[in-house]
Each structure stands twice: as C-alpha cells, then as structure tokens.
Amino acid sequence: xxxxxxxxxxxxxxxxxxxxxxxxxxxxxxxxxTLIYGACLIVTLGLCTIALLxxxxxxxxxxxxxxxxxxxxxxxxxxxxxxxxxxxxxVNLGGAAASLFALGYGRHxxxxxxxxxFYPVYLAAMNLVVMADDAFxxxxxxxxxxxxxxxxxxxxxRVRENLRAGFIYLLMAGFGTLSLLLxxxxxxxxAGNYAFDAIRAAPPVAxxxxxxFILAxxxxxxxxxxxxxxxxxxxxxxxxxxxVSALMSGVMTKVAVYxxxxxxxxxxxxxxxxxxxxxLAIGGATAVMGVLYALMQRDLKRVLAYSTIENIGIIFAAxxxxxxxxxxxxxxxxxxxxxxxxxxxxNHSLFKSLLFFGAGSVLNxxxxxxxxxxxxxxxxxxxxxxxxxxxxVAISALPPLNGFVSEWLTFQAILQxxxxxxxxLKLMVPAVxxxxxxxxxxxxxxxxxxxxxxxxGRARTPAASGAQETDSNSLAAMYIVAALCLxxxxxxxxxxxxxxxxxxxxxxxxxxxxxSVEWLSIVPIAESRSSYNGLLVFVFMISSGAIAAFAIxxxxxxxxxxxxxxxxxxxxxxxxxxxxxxxFAQPIRRVFGTVVFRAREIGEMPPPGSTEPARLTVELHDxxxxxxxxxxxxxxxxxxxxxxxxxFLTIRSYLSLVFTALVLLLLVLAIWP
Amino acid sequence: xAVIRDIAxxxxxxxxxxxxxxxxxxxxxxxKARLLRRQGPPxxxxxxxxxxxxxxxxxxxxxxxxxxxxxPYFVFAATWIAASLVPTFGSGLLFSWSADLIAxxxxxxxxxxxxxxxxxxxxxxFGGIGSSREVMIASLxxxxxLMIMFTLALIAGxxxxxxxxxxxxxPEVGLRVSLGLGLIALIIVAIAENARIPVDNPAxxxxxxxxHEAMVLEYSGRHxxxxxxxxxxxxxxxxxxxxxxxxxxxxxxxxADPVHLAIGVVAYVGKLAVAGVMLALFETAIxxxxxxxxxxxxxxxxxxxxxxxxxxxxSRSF
Numbered sequence: 001x002x003x004x005x006x007x008x009x010x011x012x013x014x015x016x017x018x019x020x021x022x023x024x025x026x027x028x029x030x031x032x033x034t035l036i037y038g039a040c041l042i043v044t045l046g047l048c049t050i051a052l053l054x055x056x057x058x059x060x061x062x063x064x065x066x067x068x069x070x071x072x073x074x075x076x077x078x079x080x081x082x083x084x085x086x087x088x089x090x091v092n093l094g095g096a097a098a099s100l101f102a103l104g105y106g107r108h109x110x111x112x113x114x115x116x117x118f119y120p121v122y123l124a125a126m127n128l129v130v131m132a133d134d135a136f137x138x139x140x141x142x143x144x145x146x147x148x149x150x151x152x153x154x155x156x157x158r159v160r161e162n163l164r165a166g167f168i169y170l171l172m173a174g175f176g177t178l179s180l181l182l183x184x185x186x187x188x189x190x191a192g193n194y195a196f197d198a199i200r201a202a203p204p205v206a207x208x209x210x211x212x213f214i215l216a217x218x219x220x221x222x223x224x225x226x227x228x229x230x231x232x233x234x235x236x237x238x239x240x241x242x243x244v245s246a247l248m249s250g251v252m253t254k255v256a257v258y259x260x261x262x263x264x265x266x267x268x269x270x271x272x273x274x275x276x277x278x279x280l281a282i283g284g285a286t287a288v289m290g291v292l293y294a295l296m297q298r299d300l301k302r303v304l305a306y307s308t309i310e311n312i313g314i315i316f317a318a319x320x321x322x323x324x325x326x327x328x329x330x331x332x333x334x335x336x337x338x339x340x341x342x343x344x345x346x347n348h349s350l351f352k353s354l355l356f357f358g359a360g361s362v363l364n365x366x367x368x369x370x371x372x373x374x375x376x377x378x379x380x381x382x383x384x385x386x387x388x389x390x391x392x393v394a395i396s397a398l399p400p401l402n403g404f405v406s407e408w409l410t411f412q413a414i415l416q417x418x419x420x421x422x423x424x425l426k427l428m429v430p431a432v433x434x435x436x437x438x439x440x441x442x443x444x445x446x447x448x449x450x451x452x453x454x455x456x457g458r459a460r461t462p463a464a465s466g467a468q469e470t471d472s473n474s475l476a477a478m479y480i481v482a483a484l485c486l487x488x489x490x491x492x493x494x495x496x497x498x499x500x501x502x503x504x505x506x507x508x509x510x511x512x513x514x515x516s517v518e519w520l521s522i523v524p525i526a527e528s529r530s531s532y533n534g535l536l537v538f539v540f541m542i543s544s545g546a547i548a549a550f551a552i553x554x555x556x557x558x559x560x561x562x563x564x565x566x567x568x569x570x571x572x573x574x575x576x577x578x579x580x581x582x583x584f585a586q587p588i589r590r591v592f593g594t595v596v597f598r599a600r601e602i603g604e605m606p607p608p609g610s611t612e613p614a615r616l617t618v619e620l621h622d623x624x625x626x627x628x629x630x631x632x633x634x635x636x637x638x639x640x641x642x643x644x645x646x647x648f649l650t651i652r653s654y655l656s657l658v659f660t661a662l663v664l665l666l667l668v669l670a671i672w673p
Numbered sequence: 674x675a676v677i678r679d680i681a682x683x684x685x686x687x688x689x690x691x692x693x694x695x696x697x698x699x700x701x702x703x704x705k706a707r708l709l710r711r712q713g714p715p716x717x718x719x720x721x722x723x724x725x726x727x728x729x730x731x732x733x734x735x736x737x738x739x740x741x742x743x744x745p746y747f748v749f750a751a752t753w754i755a756a757s758l759v760p761t762f763g764s765g766l767l768f769s770w771s772a773d774l775i776a777x778x779x780x781x782x783x784x785x786x787x788x789x790x791x792x793x794x795x796x797x798x799f800g801g802i803g804s805s806r807e808v809m810i811a812s813l814x815x816x817x818x819l820m821i822m823f824t825l826a827l828i829a830g831x832x833x834x835x836x837x838x839x840x841x842x843x844p845e846v847g848l849r850v851s852l853g854l855g856l857i858a859l860i861i862v863a864i865a866e867n868a869r870i871p872v873d874n875p876a877x878x879x880x881x882x883x884x885h886e887a888m889v890l891e892y893s894g895r896h897x898x899x900x901x902x903x904x905x906x907x908x909x910x911x912x913x914x915x916x917x918x919x920x921x922x923x924x925x926x927x928x929a930d931p932v933h934l935a936i937g938v939v940a941y942v943g944k945l946a947v948a949g950v951m952l953a954l955f956e957t958a959i960x961x962x963x964x965x966x967x968x969x970x971x972x973x974x975x976x977x978x979x980x981x982x983x984x985x986x987x988s989r990s991f
Binding site: 375376378379382385389393396397398399404407408411412414415417418426427429430431433434437438440441442444445447448449451452453456457458519521527528529530531532533536537540541542544545548549552555556557559560561562563564565566567573575577578579580583584585586587588590591 | 724727728729730731732733734735736737738739740742746747749750751753754768770771772773775776779780782783785786789790793794795796797798799800801802804805806808809811812813814815816819820823826827830831832833836890891894895898899964965968975979982983985986987989
C-alpha cells in the first residue's frame with residue numbers, strides 16, 4: 001500500500017508544474033513562489049513520513065505496484081523495500097529542507113518562473129528513480145531527473161558560464177544514461193526481462209556481470225561525481241539557485257549512489273573478486289582529489305561542490321569495502337562497512353544541504369560567491385555563521401557531530417580487513433585507509449578556509465560590510481538541518497539500527513543492535529575492541545568548558561577590554577593586509593599541488609628603485625581535464641572539421657558516395673552469417 | 674561502592690593530568706636551561722604564569738567575534754577530556770569506552786580546527802600565517818597518526834586504549850618490526866603536534882618562524898592562560914600515550930590495591946621525567962627546520978606508519 005500512497009505524492013508533485021506555470025502567469029511571482037514551495041514542503045514531508053513508516057515497519061513488507069503507464073501491456077513497476085525506503089527518506093528530507101529554505105530564499109530569485117515549474121518535477125523524478133522496479137521506469141525517471149536539473153542549472157541563463165555548465169552537464173548526463181541503458185540491456189538479457197524481479201531471479205553470467213559492473217560504475221559514477229567523470233559537477237552544482245544546488249549535491253548524488261547499490265549489491269548476483277578493488281581505488285582517489293580541488297577554489301559554492309566529490313569518494317570507498325567483505329562471505333564485516341557507507345550518505349545529505357543553504361544566504365546578502373571578497377560576516381550574519389559553522393564541523397568529520405560517526409565506522413571496517421584472504425585487498429585497503437585519513441585532514445583545512453575567510457576577519461569589500469542577516473524561513477531550515485546533524489552525531493545508535501533492515505537485505509548480515517547498549521554508545525563488534533559515545537563526548541565537552549568558564553570568571557577575572565589588533569605599529573591597517581584564502585592554501589598547494597596540479601608560482605619583482613608593484617602569478621593545471629576531456633573535445637572538433645568537407649561536394653561525388661555505401665551495405669549483408 | 678571507586682579513579686586522573694601538565698612543561702624548560710648552562714626559571718614558574726594570566730583582564734581586538742571568546746574554553750575542554758581518557762597510572766578508566774583512540778585523535782582535531790579559526794578571526798596577517806601553516810602540518814600529521822593507530826590497533830586487536838595498553842603489557846607482544854616503525858612515526862607526529870623543535874619553536878616570537886604562537890598571538894589574559902594550559906596538557910597527553918602503548922609497565926586497574934596504585938603513580942611520574950629529559954636533550958641538540966622542510970619530515974612519519982600498517986596487513990607476524 002505504501003508505494004501507492006507514495007505514487008500519489010509523486011503525482012501531486014508533477015501536478016504542481018502546470019499549476020506553477022498557470023499561477024505564475026496570473027498571480028505574479030511572489031504568490032506562486034510561496035504556493036509552490038509550500039506545497040512541495042507539505043508533499044515531501046508526507047513522502048518522508050511514508051518512507052519512515054516503511055523503514056521502521058517491523059514486518060519489513062515489500063510493497064509493490066504496477067501502473068498501466070509507459071509501454072503498453074507491460075506497465076511500469078514500482079516497489080518500496082528497505083533500501084528504497086531509506087533513500088526515499090534521504091531524498092524527501094533533503095527536499096523538505098530545501099523547500100522550507102526556498103520559502104525565504106526563493107523570493108530573491110530574479111526570474112522565479114524559470115525555476116518553479118521544474119523544481120517539483122525534479123523532486124518527483126528523484127522519488128521515482130528510487131521507487132522504480134523495472135529498467136524502463138528507472139531509466140525514464142533517471143533521464144527526467146537529469147533533464148529537470150539541467151533546466152534548473154541554466155535557469156539563470158544570462159550568465160555565459162552557466163550556459164557552458166549546462167552544456168557540459170547535458171553531455172555528461174547523456175553519456176551516463178547511455179552507460180546505464182547498456183547495463184540494463186545486458187541485465188535484461190536476450191529474453192528481455194527488464195523487470196527487476198526477473199533480473200534478480202536470473203542474475204547474468206560472470207562475463208556479462210563484469211561488463212554490467214563497469215557500465216554501472218561509469219553510469220552512476222558520472223552522476224555521483226566519481227573521478228575522472230566529475231568534470232561537470234563543480235560547474236553545474238554552483239550554477240543552479242542555492243536550494244537546487246543543495247538538492248543536486250546533497251540528494252541527487254545520493255540517488256546515483258542508490259543506483260550503484262541497487263545494481264551491484266542487489267541485481268548483479270555474486271560479485272567477482274576484483275570488483276571491490278576497482279571501487280576502493282576509485283573511491284580513495286576521488287576522496288583525495290576532490291578535497292584538493294576544493295582547497296584551490298575561491299568560489300564558495302564551488303568549494304562545496306568539490307567537497308561533494310570528496311564525500312562521494314568516501315562513500316564509494318566504504319561500499320567497496322562492503323563489496324570485498326561480501327565477496328569473501330564475511331557478512332558481519334560487510335554489514336559494518338555498508339552501514340558506514342549508507343550512514344555517510346544520510347549525513348552528507350544533511351550537512352551538504354546545510355552548507356549550500358548557508359552559501360545561498362551569503363550570496364543573497366552580499367551578491368558574491370568569491371571568498372576573497374567576503375569576510376567578517378559573523379558580525380553581520382551571526383545566526384547564519386553559527387549554523388554554517390555547525391555544517392563545517394560536521395563535514396570535517398569532527399566529534400561530536402555526525403560526520404565523524406560515519407568516518408569512524410568506516411575506519412572500524414578497515415580495521416577488520418586483514419581477515420580478507422586476497423593479496424590485492426591486503427595491499428589496497430591500508431592504502432585506501434591512508435587516503436581517507438588524508439582526505440579527512442585536508443577537509444578540515446578546507447573548511448577552516450571556507451568558514452574563516454567568509455565569516456571571520458574583517459570585511460574585505462563594501463558588499464560584505466553591508467550584509468544583512470537572512471530571513472527567518474531560511475534560518476529555520478538551516479537550524480533544523482543543523483539540529484539533525486547534532487542528533488545523528490550524539491545518538492548514532494538509533495540511525496544504525498534503522499539501517500539494519502537495509503543492510504540485512506543487501507549483504508545478509510547486520511550490525512549488533514545498538515540502542516540496547518548501555519549509555520547509548522555505539523559498539524560495532526565488541527566493547528573491548530572499540531566503542532564511541534557521541535553523547536558523552538558532547539556532554540563532557542560542554543560541561544568541562546562550562547566548569548572552566550565558571551571557575552575562571554568566579555575565582556580569577558571576568559573583565560574584558562577592547563583595543564586595536566597589533567599591526568606591528570602601523571595604525572589603521574587596510575583590510576587588504578589580512579591573509580587571503582589563496583595564501584592560506586599556499587602551503588598545501590606547495591606540498592600536494594606541485595604534483596597534482598603542476599602548480600607553479602611565478603614572482604615578478606620590479607627593478608630596484610622602481611615603485612611598480614611586484615606580481616605573483618600562480619599557475620594551476622587541471623590534469624584530468626587536460627589529459628582526458630580536452631583531447632576528446634579536440635578529437636570531436638577535428639572530426640567535425642573533416643566531415644564539414646562533405647557538405648561542399650559536387651553532385652557526382654554525392655552520387656558515387658551513395659552508390660559506394662549501397663554496395664558496402666549489400667556486401668555486409670552477403671557476408672553476414 | 675565500585676561505582677564510587679571508579680568515579681574517584683576517573684576524577685583523580687582528570688585532576689592529576691591538570692596538575693602535572695604545567696610541572697612537566699616547567700621541567701622540560703628547566704632541563705633545557707641547564708643543558709645550556711643557564712639557571713633557568715624555577716620548576717613552578719608555569720603555574721605562576723598561568724595564575725598571573727588568569728587574573729589579568731582579557732584584551733580583545735576591536736573586531737573579535739563571540740567565536741574568538743568561546744574558542745579558548747572549547748580548546749581547553751577538548752584537550753582536557755582527551756588527556757583524561759588516556760591511561761596514565763591506571764587503566765580501566767570509567768569513561769574510557771566513550772571515546773576510543775580514533776575518537777581521541779578526532780577530539781584533538783576539533784580543538785585544532787577551532788584554534789585555526791581563532792587565528793583567522795581578528796584579521797591580521799600573523800593569525801592567518803599561523804593557521805595556514807598549522808593546517809598544513811595537521812594535514813600530514815593526522816593521516817600519519819591514523820596509520821600508526823591502525824598498526825597498533827591491528828596488533829592489539831582493538832582501538833580501545835585500556836585494552837591496547839593491557840595487551841602491550843602482556844608477553845604476547847614480543848618484538849615486532851611494525852611496532853618499531855610505529856614508535857618512530859609516533860614520536861615524529863608528537864613533536865609536530867606539540868609544536869616542538871624542529872617543527873616549531875615554543876620559545877620564539879619571531880613572526881616568520883613561528884606557527885602555533887603566531888596563531889594565538891591576539892590572545893591575552895585568561896584566554897591565553899587556557900590555550901597555554903591546553904598546550905601543556907597536549908604535551909602530557911602525547912607522552913602518556915607513548916608511555917601507555919610502548920612502556921606500559923606499572924599501569925594498574927582501579928581494582929588494584931593501594932600499593933600497586935602507588936607504584937603506578939611513581940612509575941608514571943618517572944616515565945614523564947625520562948620523556949621530559951629526552952625531549953629537552955633532543956631539542957637542544959637539533960636546529961629548527963625551515964617551514965617547507967617540515968612536509969618532508971612529516972612525510973617520513975607518514976611513510977613509516979603506512980609501511981608499518983602494510984606489514985601488519987600482509988602478515989600477522991610482523
């Protein structure tokens with residue numbers, strides 16, 4: 001029954017699109033904005049409730065429905081099982097938060113009518129992907145999701161950069177869908193059983209399965225942002241309006257992760273030994289590269305987009321680990337790794353939405369996303385600063401917030417991996433562990449930089465010094481998400497237990513029940529081996545900080561004086577004397593960037609006696625773009641140039657071309673067995 | 674009864690680390706001074722400095738935000754908690770299961786995260802340069818630390834410090850290559866994390882060479898006192914960590930009789946003294962590195978730790 005209710009919700013979302021157009025024309029943009037985002041908020045909350053009900057349903061009934069839509073006589077299959085209901089929670093929680101945020105943020109939109117009709121359909125499409133139970137519905141919903149998000153990316157189409165982002169996104173989305181189409185074609189087999197039930201009943205043979213696996217990584221990885229298929233993501237995610245960016249980064253990448261999990265863990269049968277190696281290697285590399293790129297960016301939203309790539313890498317590394325354990329039949333360890341990965345899916349959807357909301361509020365208040373133009377916003381936007389800081393702490397995997405818990409679970413899973421017999425994994429897993437540790441440390445550096453230069457210091461431009469606190473709807477959305485980050489951080493046992501049926505259905509094992517552990521600790525295996533209690537760490541931190549403050553203020557001094565900052569004796573230092581975000585990243589650029597980006601610094605000093613300023617130029621190369629995308633683009637341009645020649649032939653040449661083609665085709669037919 | 678004893682044990686540990694930390698710093702300074710044939714400040718000077726700083730008014734820069742005022746309390750609280758969860762004279766602490774070794778490192782990581790933000794808050798070049806170098810050092814030291822933890826956790830079969838320390842005290846451990854590599858890496862990381870020579874110089878106030886001191890330059894009064902106390906606690910924490918993992922002799926559980934507990938305390942103070950002398954000797958014998966030599970130094974630690982972890986993954990006998 002659940003799936004029918006959910007489909008009604010999806011239908012309501014789709015119906016909002018024409019309403020948005022009709023109301024937008026007749027009622028003006030303010031009313032329509034409130035109406036559409038309000039309706040989206042209500043529907044997504046409803047869908048979220050349905051998903052939660054089916055996730056926490058003790059009998060774990062799988063609810064299925066077949067609609068007479070799509071191909072005649074075959075219909076469209078939909079189903080909600082544990083995995084789908086978990087991802088429905090992620091999608092709709094993110095959707096509800098984004099809609100609440102947009103109730104305030106959407107009012108500042110320049111041309112809201114370019115956003116409003118597509119937004120509910122985009123939400124509906126993401127819901128449908130997760131609910132689809134046959135290849136046809138999955139692909140149609142997937143393509144709908146891509147196209148509506150593309151329309152949202154280019155909604156501000158007057159900026160040339162956005163058009164380029166939209167173009168590259170469209171190409172990459174098409175490429176990804178093509179891979180998935182081929183993957184499902186192979187899965188359906190010669191008989192054409194495209195329903196997931198039929199595929200599950202008859203998993204493909206080893207060779208076909210390997211090909212499907214590669215195609216699934218390429219198809220879902222290009223949407224999730226795995227390196228080297230990530231090129232579109234840092235262009236497209238920041239170009240969209242901020243609440244849509246939050247959905248794209250926080251939610252749509254998770255729908256791609258869903259696609260990967262569904263195909264590889266559910267449909268594809270027994271995994272081969274080398275699959276996990278591939279996933280682990282790509283995941284680890286993606287995590288480190290993503291955060292290194294993020295550290296080099298000046299655009300706040302682009303920093304967040306690259307950090308999404310990093311987190312996707314962490315998720316895929318955990319999934320790879322789960323795959324490795326599953327292959328070797330270590331179900332309890334696979335359950336630990338998969339729980340870690342899925343918990344990180346949930347966590348990342350929360351804090352990435354929060355951070356994009358914060359970036360959107362900053363963009364609204366100052367009109368710029370360049371962190372070198374900001375500064376000092378903590379004084380003008382204290383509440384936004386507070387919630388953004390919470391998001392930064394969470395994403396940097398620092399206790400007591402939620403990012404740390406999933407990171408900790410991943411490390412615990414890595415510590416179980418010496419039990420794996422394969423030699424490749426014995427060497428790969430510690431290396432991936434080191435890469436994840438490196439990416440966590442770099443992520444903290446990246447978010448010190450993102451928060452520090454946006455909100456701290458002194459305002460670098462008049463735009464930053466004139467900023468105003470954002471509206472109450474946006475703040476409410478950010479506070480709610482931040483509170484969820486804290487709750488997931490201090491009560492992780494509840495969330496781990498909620499994931500148990502999902503994990504059980506995929507790897508045939510689960511983590512021990514956590515909510516019955518004393519003091520609400522989490523204990524992945526046994527208490528003598530490892531345990532973590534976010535609640536106690538949080539309480540300890542708060543209480544010992546409070547004790548220190550109380551004792552010092554009582555017994556020593558609580559007086560404060562204000563004075564100018566020390567500037568080596570130069571009074572009234574200009575704001576330009578502050579450290580810049582580029583110079584902040586310079587040591588890391590020098591340590592890692594010389595290899596990864598072939599970074600070079602060129603200093604030009606004026607001749608002695610001259611009063612001209614000295615110049616420092618930094619050269620960075622995006623090696624993936626240069627070595628992969630640029631040659632393909634050049635190849636296409638070259639081929640187009642050659643083919644262009646065919647347009648200016650004489651009639652004789654055309655006729656002979658047609659004749660040759662005919663002869664060749666007949667020859668092929670004759671030779672064909 | 675058992676609960677009261679456990680709480681007393683945990684509380685005793687919290688007070689002990691708080692009281693011993695300034696003494697350790699004073700001791701290291703004294704030994705360094707004697708090695709340089711100076712008289713040096715008295716052993717109790719750090720206590721006096723802290724009390725003097727606490728009593729003074731805090732002077733804040735004009736544009737310092739609320740975050741700047743909250744951070745010293747947070748940094749102190751986080752470091753204190755981390756330090757009181759490491760077994761010192763006794764293991765089996767009441768709350769040791771609330772954070773295992775990975776969580777402990779992460780709690781210190783959050784303290785550093787906020788301290789780096791504090792460096793950026795006032796908007797001077799000093800704070801920025803300090804924060805920038807601090808996160809660069811952390812970005813290499815933290816992965817090295819985690820790889821060391823992986824190695825040790827795989828040897829002991831646990832990330833729980835009490836269990837690890839008990840295992841290291843048992844005859845099962847033996848001499849292992851990976852333990853040796855891990856120890857060297859851990860010492861390098863500890864030097865870097867505590868801003869000691871050759872990575873940073875806790876005594877200098879020359880802007881271009883300092884890291885930690887530049888970051889906290891704008892702090893004064895009680896705020897500075899807490900940050901200094903947190904730094905002292907961190908030094909004590911790392912020495913305790915190395916001691917409880919590599920020389921775990923004399924550590925007793927809370928159920929032990931008073932004689933064993935007394936032996937434990939004496940052994941702990943002895944270990945601190947030995948470590949303090951060794952630190953002072955090392956610092957006197959070596960010169961500070963240029964900032965961009967530090968990545969090589971820490972990279973060596975990272976590689977050693979990774980090698981140790983790989984050895985452990987490849988074979989149980991290493």
